Amino acid sequence: MPATILDGKAMAKAIRQDVARDVARLRERGLVPGLAVVLVGDDPASHTYVRAKAKACREVGIHSEVHHLPVDTPEAVLLETVRRLNERRDIHGILVQLPLPAHIRPKAVIDAVRPDKDVDGFHPLNVGNLAIGDRCLVPCTPRGILEMVKRAGLEVAGKRAVVIGRSNIVGKPMAQLLLREDATVTVCHSKTPNLPAVAREADLLVVAIGRPAYVDDRFVKPGAVVIDVGINRLADGRLVGDVDFAKVQHVAGYLTPVPGGVGPMTIAMLLKNTVEAADAQAKAAW
Numbered sequence: 144m145p146a147t148i149l150d151g152k153a154m155a156k157a158i159r160q161d162v163a164r165d166v167a168r169l170r171e172r173g174l175v176p177g178l179a180v181v182l183v184g185d186d187p188a189s190h191t192y193v194r195a196k197a198k199a200c201r202e203v204g205i206h207s208e209v210h211h212l213p214v215d216t217p218e219a220v221l222l223e224t225v226r227r228l229n230e231r232r233d234i235h236g237i238l239v240q241l242p243l244p245a246h247i248r249p250k251a252v253i254d255a256v257r258p259d260k261d262v263d264g265f266h267p268l269n270v271g272n273l274a275i276g277d278r279c280l281v282p283c284t285p286r287g288i289l290e291m292v293k294r295a296g297l298e299v300a301g302k303r304a305v306v307i308g309r310s311n312i313v314g315k316p317m318a319q320l321l322l323r324e325d326a327t328v329t330v331c332h333s334k335t336p337n338l339p340a341v342a343r344e345a346d347l348l349v350v351a352i353g354r355p356a357y358v359d360d361r362f363v364k365p366g367a368v369v370i371d372v373g374i375n376r377l378a379d380g381r382l383v384g385d386v387d388f389a390k391v392q393h394v395a396g397y398l399t400p401v402p403g404g405v406g407p408m409t410i411a412m413l414l415k416n417t418v419e420a421a422d423a424q425a426k427a428a429w
């Protein structure tokens with residue numbers, strides 16, 4: 144039996160409708176959630192994402208603005224931009240699009256974002272609180288993946304989860320979130336020996352490595368849930384994941400497509416984080 148395809152595009156649409164209702168309720172109280180996206184340089188992929196985020200905001204009633212800075216912007220100017228946004232009462236979420244040009248230290252920028260406006264969940268305070276199990280802003284991609292799995296009615300507690308990739312933006316927070324949900328979690332990376340055999344232990348396999356179609360049927364236990372985070376643009380313009388969809392669909396029980404899987408869920412969670420941040424900031428101001 145071929146895998147059931149987890150339709151992230153459809154789930155994200157349903158979530159955006161919920162968010163639109165939440166935004167309408169906040170607007171009745173006179174609160175308009177606001178998101179600022181900071182984009183440095185002219186990377187075409189980054190532009191595409193930023194446009195998609197702005198469009199999603201518009202559709203649910205979130206105010207959004209894009210601060211587009213030239214590629215040679217000094218780090219100090221970027222930090223000053225972030226600090227100004229930190230101070231603004233009408234901006235509740237700040238996202239600095241990654242990657243940044245090489246002359247800017249991403250850590251300096253991430254650390255500069257006010258933790259309660261850090262809708263990416265990348266600030267060390269949010270990272271730490273996620274690890275401790277306290278309230279925090281959870282990174283959009285891992286949060287979107289968990290939401291997808293839950294909406295499909297799939298159990299996480301007690302399952303064996305394997306995460307391939309240990310980046311600060313996907314792999315590590317994914318592992319923390321799954322641990323918080325009572326999965327037994329293994330994190331793999333480029334130095335992991337016998338990766339196919341380790342991956343084959345997984346009931347839930349999350350792949351975030353950035354290598355087109357790297358994970359094939361040898362990595363997958365029959366019936367497993369396979370989540371493909373990868374976004375790889377091939378020379379011919381096609382967009383493919385890190386999972387070899389054609390091969391894995393015959394082995395997995397559930398599988399996410401690329402495009403139309405994790406990507407749209409990431410954006411939906413950005414909207415949710417922004418609304419929750421606005422709500423929390425309004426409450427803190429009482």
Ligand SMILES: NC(=O)C1=CN([C@@H]2O[C@H](COP(=O)(O)OP(=O)(O)OC[C@H]3O[C@@H](n4cnc5c(N)ncnc54)[C@H](OP(=O)(O)O)[C@@H]3O)[C@@H](O)[C@H]2O)C=CC1
Nearest residue numbers: 284308309310313332333351352353372373374405406409
């Ligand atoms: N859909 C979405 O919303 C999002 C998609 N993405 C996509 O997800 C992918 C991963 O992104 P990101 O986490 O930022 O990537 P990074 O490049 O930051 O990290 C990649 C990770 O994968 C590991 N890795 C690389 N090659 C292998 C391999 N052959 N075997 C095992 N592990 C390997 C690396 O190991 P090591 O640490 O040892 O180097 C590293 O931990 C990319 O395609 C990106 O475009 C990213 C964010 C959001």
Ligand SMILES: Nc1nc(=O)c2c([nH]1)NC[C@@H]1CN(c3ccc(C(=O)N[C@@H](CCC(=O)O)C(=O)O)cc3)C=[N+]21
Nearest residue numbers: 191192238239240241242263374402403404406407409
């Ligand atoms: N500060 C920061 N936060 C991020 O969350 C962040 C970032 N920087 N830098 C880049 C990555 C990547 N990312 C994606 C979001 C949506 C899609 C998405 O919607 N993809 C569509 C397809 C889009 C297309 O056609 O190119 C899909 O998968 O269906 C993809 C990738 C967020 N990231």
Ligand SMILES: [Mg+2]
Nearest residue numbers: 282283284312
């Ligand atoms: Mg993210």
